[in-house]
Amino acid sequence: xxxxxxxxxxxxxxxxxxxxxxxxxxxxxxxxxxxxxxxxxxxxxxxxxxxxxxxxxxxxxxxxxxxxxxxxxxxxxxxxxxxxxxxxxxxxxxxxxxxxxxxxxxxxxxxxxxxxxxxxxxxxxxxxxxxxxxxxxxxxxxxxxxxxxxxxxxxxxxxxxxxxxxxxxxxxxxxxxxxxxxxxxxxxxxxxxxxxxxxxxxxxxxxxxxxxxxxxxxxxxxxxxxxxxxxxxxxxxxxxxxxxxxxxxxxxxxxxxxxxxxxxxxxxxxxxxxxxxxxxxxxxxxxxxxxxxxxxxxxxxxxxxxxxxxxxxxxxxxxxxxxxxxxxxxxxxxxxxxxxxxxxxxxxxxxxxxxxxxxxxxxxxxxxxxxxxxxxxxxxxxxxxxxxxxxxxxxxxxxxxxxxxxxxxxxxxxxxxxxxxxxxxxxxxxxxxxxxxxxxxxxxxxxxxxxxxxxxxxxxxxxxxxxxxxxxxxxxxxxxxxxxxxxxxxxxxxxxxxxxxxxxxxxxxxxxxxxxxxxxxxxxxxxxxxxxxxxxxxxxxxxxxxxxxxxxxxxxxxxxxxxxxxxxxxxxxxxxxxxxxxxxxxxxxxxxxxxxxxxxxxxxxxxxxxxxxxxxxxxxxxxxxxxxxxxxxxxxxxxxxxxxxxxxxxxxxxxxxxxxxxxxxxxxxxxxxxxxxxxxxxxxxxxxxxxxxxxxxxxxxxxxxxxxxxxxxxxxxxxxxxxxxxxxxxxxxxxxxxxxxxxxxxxxxxxxxxxxxxxxxxxxxxxxxxxxxxxxxxxxxxxxxxxxxxxxxxxxxxxxxxxxxxxxxxxxxxxxxxxxxxxxxxxx
Ligand SMILES: [Zn+2]
Ligand SMILES: [Zn+2]
Numbered sequence: 022x023x024x025x026x027x028x029x030x031x032x033x034x035x036x037x038x039x040x041x042x043x044x045x046x047x048x049x050x051x052x053x054x055x056x057x058x059x060x061x062x063x064x065x066x067x068x069x070x071x072x073x074x075x076x077x078x079x080x081x082x083x084x085x086x087x088x089x090x091x092x093x094x095x096x097x098x099x100x101x102x103x104x105x106x107x108x109x110x111x112x113x114x115x116x117x118x119x120x121x122x123x124x125x126x127x128x129x130x131x132x133x134x135x136x137x138x139x140x141x142x143x144x145x146x147x148x149x150x151x152x153x154x155x156x157x158x159x160x161x162x163x164x165x166x167x168x169x170x171x172x173x174x175x176x177x178x179x180x181x182x183x184x185x186x187x188x189x190x191x192x193x194x195x196x197x198x199x200x201x202x203x204x205x206x207x208x209x210x211x212x213x214x215x216x217x218x219x220x221x222x223x224x225x226x227x228x229x230x231x232x233x234x235x236x237x238x239x240x241x242x243x244x245x246x247x248x249x250x251x252x253x254x255x256x257x258x259x260x261x262x263x264x265x266x267x268x269x270x271x272x273x274x275x276x277x278x279x280x281x282x283x284x285x286x287x288x289x290x291x292x293x294x295x296x297x298x299x300x301x302x303x304x305x306x307x308x309x310x311x312x313x314x315x316x317x318x319x320x321x322x323x324x325x326x327x328x329x330x331x332x333x334x335x336x337x338x339x340x341x342x343x344x345x346x347x348x349x350x351x352x353x354x355x356x357x358x359x360x361x362x363x364x365x366x367x368x369x370x371x372x373x374x375x376x377x378x379x380x381x382x383x384x385x386x387x388x389x390x391x392x393x394x395x396x397x398x399x400x401x402x403x404x405x406x407x408x409x410x411x412x413x414x415x416x417x418x419x420x421x422x423x424x425x426x427x428x429x430x431x432x433x434x435x436x437x438x439x440x441x442x443x444x445x446x447x448x449x450x451x452x453x454x455x456x457x458x459x460x461x462x463x464x465x466x467x468x469x470x471x472x473x474x475x476x477x478x479x480x481x482x483x484x485x486x487x488x489x490x491x492x493x494x495x496x497x498x499x500x501x502x503x504x505x506x507x508x509x510x511x512x513x514x515x516x517x518x519x520x521x522x523x524x525x526x527x528x529x530x531x532x533x534x535x536x537x538x539x540x541x542x543x544x545x546x547x548x549x550x551x552x553x554x555x556x557x558x559x560x561x562x563x564x565x566x567x568x569x570x571x572x573x574x575x576x577x578x579x580x581x582x583x584x585x586x587x588x589x590x591x592x593x594x595x596x597x598x599x600x601x602x603x604x605x606x607x608x609x610x611x612x613x614x615x616x617x618x619x620x621x622x623x624x625x626x627x628x629x630x631x632x633x634x635x636x637x638x639x640x641x642x643x644x645x646x647x648x649x650x651x652x653x654x655x656x657x658x659x660x661x662x663x664x665x666x667x668x669x670x671x672x673x674x675x676x677x678x679x680x681x682x683x684x685x686x687x688x689x690x691x692x693x694x695x696x697x698x699x700x701x702x703x704x705x706x707x708x709x710x711x712x713x714x715x716x717x718x719x720x721x722x723x724x725x726x727x728x729x730x731x732x733x734x735x736x737x738x739x740x741x742x743x744x745x746x747x748x749x750x751x752x753x754x755x756x757x758x759x760x761x762x763x764x765x766x767x768x769x770x771x772x773x774x775x776x777x778x779x780x781x782x783x784x785x786x787x788x789x790x791x792x793x794x795x796x797x798x799x800x801x802x803x804x805x806x807x808x809x810x811x812x813x814x815x816x817x818x819x820x821x822x823x824x825x826x827x828x829x830x831x832x833x834x835x836x837x838x839x840x841x842x843x844x845x846x847x848x849x
Pocket of ligand 2: 436437438439440441464465466467468469
């Protein structure tokens with residue numbers, strides 16, 4: 022047992038343990054150990070976006086608390102770390118910093134710049150994650166942009182193609198005209214915007230009559246293929262089947278009846294265009310309407326737009342509105358608030374284009390996704406509905422090809438002669454078809470010998486949605502199923518629709534098995550004012566600054582205690598400061614204890630005489646173990662941290678230690694067994710507190726452990742000691758009740774002293790306690806020495822009378838009335 026150093030220098034301590042833990046290798050998953058149960062965390066590889074932000078801190082704190090808790094419970098924990106490198110975000114950043122568009126430079130140059138930027142961002146984020154003290158097994162680190170990872174993504178593509186889940190088709194997809202690529206539903210954000218609703222006259226064939234169509238997208242008039250009304254709408258159903266003129270265009274379309282038309286929206290008459298929105302897509306398919314390709318891939322009007330060809334969408338809108346007005350076809354225009362889909366990366370308005378793309382057949386898997394989501398625990402439970410609702414609302418397969426550069430190539434070629442699709446064989450990957458030819462002599466269909474490469478690449482979610490299998494060792498390890506499904510998939514409320522969903526469909530399709538057995542959800546980190554954290558709102562906290570100022574252990578307490586798991590939590594500096602103060606308190610208590618335990622040998626078999634207050638704190642500690650273990654099992658980190666802090670601060674420090682201090686200082690031989698009882702209790706309870714707190718504040722608890730316990734315990738680190746096992750034989754409600762009463766009595770006398778404005782160290786000259794009953798008197802007598810020692814009254818001046826007395830009793834100890842005479846302050 023070493024006395025603790027006096028000052029708590031968190032920066033030094035945290036850095037020291039971060040590197041020592043790494044040297045000790047204690048966070049390595051043991052691939053050969055098949056005895057311990059595995060626990061694998063499907064750490065979502067983050068997009069390298071530069072500096073770590075407070076949202077990341079919250080995420081990694083959650084992952085790490087689970088990892089540390091499970092490790093101490095005896096699991097062989099896999100806590101891997103990867104980086105999801107590809108993506109539009111990086112391409113856009115490179116375009117911005119180099120002030121170019123990706124098509125302005127050779128693709129190789131552009132990709133090299135992307136890699137350079139990603140490496141820099143990874144280094145920044147990694148520094149932050151290390152500083153948080155996350156117990157990651159760094160030997161697992163991977164980057165999805167490396168060919169070795171391409172191999173896995175491409176292999177999964179090939180296998181899914183063999184199982185007919187991957188197909189090529191010409192279908193409407195979400196299209197970002199700025200980035201000139203297809204995007205999936207999950208990459209479309211819906212934002213409220215101001216728009217204009219135009220009321221346009223559509224003239225009925227062969228009459229002067231017209232119907233009014235209200236639309237916010239008049240630029241789509243050149244692509245109008247039908248006009249629809251609700252067949253139950255008495256105003257219009259008589260027109261169904263008649264022809265109606267498309268304004269400004271020299272052609273007519275048919276009026277069709279469609280039950281999904283809302284007679285109350287706009288005028289109840291709707292133009293169907295290819296494609297104004299997703300509803301148009303449904304109607305076109307249902308009524309077998311023709312398709313007019315109005316937009317080009319860069320968001321301009323095509324030749325189908327006649328005189329408007331070549332204009333950008335917003336230019337065409339203005340021109341068409343002006344022409345409609347000039348032709349007397351515009352009845353009125355009014356401002357509206359409406360929802361539009363924008364690209365989640367660049368915020369450009371998303372269009373719907375019919376283009377040839379690769380798709381993954383996901384719709385047939387929807388029921389299986391819902392079923393599996395329902396079968397597993399979610400923390401918190403209600404979050405499962407986000408995945409279920411999203412899955413049920415999907416109506417398109419997943420478009421997996423992208424028209425980008427920095428991504429995993431699609432391992433496909435086409436025969437120049439007959440267009441046969443040549444998919445790479447499993448043993449060819451990783452391969453970049455843009456650089457290499459298919460490894461076959463001739464086309465299997467037409468014997469042609471010339472091939473063109475697929476230049477489209479894969480959606481970045483194709484990389485990251487196989488992590489559960491990849492972390493487990495697929496496809497290289499024969500025993501990968503040992504770690505599959507992952508024990509826990511952690512995700513944020515904002516990425517359930519992507520990460521959790523894509524993981525489910527990919528693994529279900531590939532392996533016919535769900536990828537994870539539980540889901541842990543974190544909310545978003547808000548600014549201190551409860552609004553979204555942003556630099557422009559001046560409520561932004563930079564994670565590196567917070568970590569430098571307060572240290573990881575204090576910051577992690579904020580993450581654990583900031584709010585219920587799954588809810589959005591604000592970043593409040595005062596929460597981190599409170600965490601800091603708690604650590605200082607614990608440090609000081611450990612320092613005090615270490616001094617009084619210098620002569621304590623836990624292995625000695627000298628007599629120990631446990632007192633009521635010892636048994637009281639021991640019983641309460643067991644109850645704490647029960648509550649904290651239960652909270653960690655349910656990922657209720659806020660409950661765990663609050664229970665530990667309240668117990669340590671108020672029960673352990675304020676009550677227990679204060680009331681046994683005197684006993685601990687007593688040196689006479691006849692109290693040796695009682696003194697040892699206090700030492701043993703102090704030693705044992707503090708150890709369990711350190712263990713319970715280790716997942717939340719690993720550095721400080723480790724430092725105390727190394728000073729006070731490491732010599733006696735067999736474990737080289739607190740982090741690999743075994744989680745305290747509940748011993749319910751030590752829980753005794755009667756003892757807890759009696760101890761509470763004794764504490765209330767001590768508190769009552771102290772309060773009386775304070776009421777007379779006397780310092781706490783003033784002795785009590787005499788103390789008479791009227792107990793009211795013999796039973797109450799017995800409780801007090803059993804702790805007489807501790808009471809006397811704490812209140813500084815000589816045993817001879819302390820009498821307990823088992824009779825009723827006069828005056829106010831102790832509220833928590835009914836019928837007990839203490840009468841104290843205090844000494845006076847002697848002035849020097
Ligand atoms: Zn975009
Ligand atoms: Zn061919």
